[in-house]
Amino acid sequence: MKNFPHQYNSLPKLRMSLLSIRSLAAQGANAADDGVLGYRFAQDGVYTFRNFDGDLPKRIQAEQSKPEDQQGARTAAREIRRTLRFLGLIDNHVGETDLGNQLLASPQGSADELRVWQVAISRLEVVDPDGNTSHPICILLRLVNKFGQIAREEMALALEAADDSENEFQRIADLVPIRDAVKANRIKASRFQIANGVKILPALAEQAGFISRVDQAQPYKLTSAGNAALQSCLTQGPIALAQLPPLVGRLPSQTKRPVRKLASNQHVTTLPSENAVVGILSAEQQQAAMRLRFERTARHQKAVNHVADQLSLRLDLFEGAASFDLVAVREKFQSERIVLLEVKTLDADVISQTRLAVGQLLYYERFSLADRWSGRLVLKAIVFDGDIPETIASFLDWLGIGAFCVTSTTLEPLNDHGRGIQAWIVTLT
DNA sequence: GCATTGCCTGTATGTCGGCG
DNA sequence: CGCCGACATACAGGCAATGC
Numbered sequence: 001m002k003n004f005p006h007q008y009n010s011l012p013k014l015r016m017s018l019l020s021i022r023s024l025a026a027q028g029a030n031a032a033d034d035g036v037l038g039y040r041f042a043q044d045g046v047y048t049f050r051n052f053d054g055d056l057p058k059r060i061q062a063e064q065s066k067p068e069d070q071q072g073a074r075t076a077a078r079e080i081r082r083t084l085r086f087l088g089l090i091d092n093h094v095g096e097t098d099l100g101n102q103l104l105a106s107p108q109g110s111a112d113e114l115r116v117w118q119v120a121i122s123r124l125e126v127v128d129p130d131g132n133t134s135h136p137i138c139i140l141l142r143l144v145n146k147f148g149q150i151a152r153e154e155m156a157l158a159l160e161a162a163d164d165s166e167n168e169f170q171r172i173a174d175l176v177p178i179r180d181a182v183k184a185n186r187i188k189a190s191r192f193q194i195a196n197g198v199k200i201l202p203a204l205a206e207q208a209g210f211i212s213r214v215d216q217a218q219p220y221k222l223t224s225a226g227n228a229a230l231q232s233c234l235t236q237g238p239i240a241l242a243q244l245p246p247l248v249g250r251l252p253s254q255t256k257r258p259v260r261k262l263a264s265n266q267h268v269t270t271l272p273s274e275n276a277v278v279g280i281l282s283a284e285q286q287q288a289a290m291r292l293r294f295e296r297t298a299r300h301q302k303a304v305n306h307v308a309d310q311l312s313l314r315l316d317l318f319e320g321a322a323s324f325d326l327v328a329v330r331e332k333f334q335s336e337r338i339v340l341l342e343v344k345t346l347d348a349d350v351i352s353q354t355r356l357a358v359g360q361l362l363y364y365e366r367f368s369l370a371d372r373w374s375g376r377l378v379l380k381a382i383v384f385d386g387d388i389p390e391t392i393a394s395f396l397d398w399l400g401i402g403a404f405c406v407t408s409t410t411l412e413p414l415n416d417h418g419r420g421i422q423a424w425i426v427t428l429t
Numbered sequence: 430g431c432a433t434t435g436c437c438t439g440t441a442t443g444t445c446g447g448c449g
Numbered sequence: 450c451g452c453c454g455a456c457a458t459a460c461a462g463g464c465a466a467t468g469c
Contacts, residue, residue: 034453047441076441078453152437198438 011117011207013046015108017080018089018100020044031094037081038073047076083200087120114209121208122229124201126159134163136201137210138233139172141226144211146173149219154178155202160187224323303343303385303406310411314428315339323368324360329376330428337377339421340365343406346386354392357382358399379421388414 020040024031031037039060041047060073084090089100096104099120106112124137140158144150154176161168175181202220205211210226222230304325308317315328329338342357342364361380369378381402388403393415396403402418404411413419 032453073441074453078455082454200439203438 011204012108014080014084014087014089015103015113016044016046017041018084018096018104020046021084021090021094022096022104025095031081034074034077038077041077041080042073046080047073086124086126088123088125089120118208118210118225118229121204121210122232124204134161134168135233136161137205137208138164138230139169140201140205141210141222141230141233142169143173143176144220144222144226145230147176149221150176151219152202153198155205155220156198158201221319300343300345303345303383306406306408307341307343307383307404307411310406310409311425314425324364327369327373328425329373335376337379337424338369338373339379339381339425340369341381341383343383344385346384346388350384350388350392353384354382354388354396358396358401361401379417379424381418381421383411384414 021031021037023044024036024040029036029040031040038047042060081090081094084100087099088097089103091097099116103113103116103120106116122137122141123135125133125135136158139161140155143154143157147154157172157175157178160172160175175186178187181187202211205226206220208225208229209223210229211220212223304319307326311317311326311328314330316331318327318329319325324340325343326341327338328341330336340361342360344353344357346353361382365378365380369376379402380400381404382396383404383406385406387405393403397415397417400417402421403414404418405414406412411422413422
């Protein structure tokens with residue numbers, strides 16, 4: 001098993017680390033030197049000392065008087081350098097790569113930044129002492145996809161695969177559950193290596209928006225962005241860093257950006273899940289990324305769960321891995337209607353949320369439901385987590401879309417189509 | 430209801446061996 | 450012999466289950 005030890009895994013911290021390297025380069029200092037980089041990290045607040053009393057210069061002096069192999073900051077510098085290199089953000093000479101440049105050019109927390117992280121994380125590459133190269137995030141996404149959902153601890157197996165081959169994937173997939181495989185001595189790795197395997201990669205994949213879970217007790221599932229990344233891995237193969245093509249175009253600088261206009265002749269030709277993560281994000285993908293971030297909020301998830309709770313007695317429920325919030329259907333009755341639901345929280349403007357949801361419903365009806373439920377009548381509904389103005393409710397009615405308000409115990413229709421859907425559901429046994 | 434416990438995750442520190 | 454990559458270990462915070 002490949003090891004991935006001694007790291008921090010938060011993207012803001014990794015970004016700060018890259019910034020520290022850049023500022024050292026600007027000063028002509030040598031970031032390849034553990035001491036230089038390690039104590040720079042300490043000064044920049046990237047690396048923090050344990051039992052720190054607040055006097056930084058004094059503490060650094062104290063650390064520097066210790067033997068070098070006992071200075072935590074130096075080790076941290078080495079490990080973080082390694083991580084940034086694996087991510088393709090710096091090269092072997094600790095110089096910033098194009099990708100690293102793009103990361104720092106994007107505003108922190110922006111959709112642009114997330115896009116760069118998604119590229120870096122999906123391409124993350126590790127090499128073992130024998131020269132075997134693998135892309136553990138791709139392998140991790142394959143695992144999640146294969147099992148549908150997977151516990152965090154199983155993700156250590158992503159580092160067990162020596163390479164990206166199908167054979168290796170089959171081999172590690174057979175090692176699930178990892179606890180049993182360890183007990184049976186089927187994995188050659190120390191418990192520390194296995195523990196380390198769980199600490200970094202799942203956190204990176206989660207922050208990239210590739211996987212998500214409802215809460216800590218739940219397994220992870222693939223998100224739409226994760227599915228897109230997986231398709232990219234499967235169809236194109238992870239792209240070796242050495243052959244990294246320049247990303248199309250330059251990212252906008254940090255000057256403020258007006259609302260962007262889409263090219264007027266832009267057509268949707270593929271589903272988002274079929275688009276590669278590599279390269280510049282399409283407008284749809286940017287929206288999908290933004291959407292993902294909003295929809296991952298606890299509040300949205302909670303609302304979805306409440307809806308699910310109230311429909312699960314009578315209907316089979318599906319969550320779209322790549323798209324819709326919820327489909328309620330009776331699988332047994334193959335010509336029966338189905339209900340496509342989009343859930344919207346009202347912390348944002350009700351009008352923009354409504355417009356967004358209407359577009360999503362129509363799009364998903366056309367592109368996401370066709371395969372599995374072709375030929376069925378699709379009833380569409382938007383579920384809000386609060387009350388909406390009558391004008392919105394009647395607008396949706398005019399479109400043939402049901403409107404609902406959900407609470408933890410109720411699902412109340414707000415227009416005629418909503419009442420129609422409810423009336424149908426209550427007849428089901 | 431509150432304290433305790435134990436697990437999960439993340440971060441800091443220590444150690445070894447190889448290489449130039 | 451200094452330096453660094455790699456590996457191992459210690460420690461801390463959060464949180465949920467558990468027990469009273």
